[in-house]
Amino acid sequence: MRTMLLAITVASTLLSLPVRAETFSGSEVNLVGSAAMQSGELQLTGNLQGQGGAAWLTSPLATARSFTVTYDFSLANAGRENMADGVALVLQNKGANAIGNVDAGSYLAYFGLDGVGSVVQTWFNNTAGLNIDGNPSTSKKAPTPLGTAQLVTGSETVSYDAAAHQLSMSGTLNVDGKAFPISDSVSIDLAAKFGPSMYLGFTGATGAAFADQRITRFALTILPEQKVVVVPGETTVVVPEEKSHTLLLIGLSVLLGLGILLVLLRRKD
Structure with missing residues (x-):
């Protein structure tokens, strides 16, 4: 019953949130929910409570191809004691208009998509790593508390080796001006999980606490099939x-x- 209720909640959210087509870093994307383009940057949430946003490349990727994604992000506190809730790079096969559960900010609008992602979660959760079970809170712990910071910026490179079925992430978190290296690696067959194709994009959400959460730069390189x-x-x-x-x-x-x-x-x- 709990699974059925979750499915109904996610489905109703998908139907009620508007979808808009935009261009981000030279790529066509669909914006869902609170996601918007601001001065050439992808803003997933603003400084408001209860927001959930997603942005997806309009063309699916072949799961048999290796790829590398590089991106920069910014999570800016509005001067409150804690910011919330974070962002995620997401792979999923629900479509280019999808968004996850937005009932709680900690879900990052990612939970409910049955996706794979690279998560940066603030508030009291404080995670920064790869996730393959669809629940951002089970991701690798961040090297330092993120929710109490005033500004968290960072860069990540996420790569998938389709032949070895290996997903890896490396990057840097800058927390109020102090740099922390981050990295993670997991074994996963994306073709077995998603079928022949998948959608790549970003999600983010806020709850009672909030932050201005943006993807400031993005680049995707698809490697030849092997x-x-x-x-x-x-x-x-x-x-x-x-x-x-x-x-x-x-x-x-x-x-x-x-x-x-x-x-x-x-x-x-």
């Missing part, structure tokens, strides 16, 4: 996609043909 061939008794070999093989064979054929032509011309002379 195949894994296991040779018995030997090391696993990663082979480029078939298109690369075809182009390589064509190039070798052209070079071989030119070589034969040069030999014939020399003999004729």
Whole structure:
């Protein structure tokens, strides 16, 4: 019954929140809920209670491809004793108009999406790490309290190796001017979890406490598709996609043909 009620809550939230198309860092995104573009930055929540926002790339990503995402973020306290609640980079297969549960700020509008993410959670939760169970509060603990800070900024690089089924994160948290390195790594097969495609984006939320929470820079690099061939008794070999093989064979054929032509011309002379 509890699971059914959660599903109904999330579904009703999806239907009631507006969706707007915008451009962020050169990419087309759908903005959901409180998400908005402010001076070229993606603002997920403002300094207001009970907000929940999400932004998704409008085109899905293939789960069979490796990729790297780099982004910067800013969580600014409004001068209160504690700020809340945080942001997350999220992968999910619910669609480009989705948003998670916003009944509590600590859910980050991520809980309920059954997604995978890199979480930065403030208030008293204080987490900063990868998450694969859809619950931001189970993520790795931050190296220092974040909720009591006046300004938390940071940068992260999140990479997925589709051949090795490995998701990794590294970056820096700047908490009131003091830098803390962060990193995390988990094993997960995104194709097995999501099927052939998934959506990438960001979510954030506030509760009784709040903060101005933004993604200030974003870049995505998708790597060529790879195949894994296991040779018995030997090391696993990663082979480029078939298109690369075809182009390589064509190039070798052209070079071989030119070589034969040069030999014939020399003999004729």
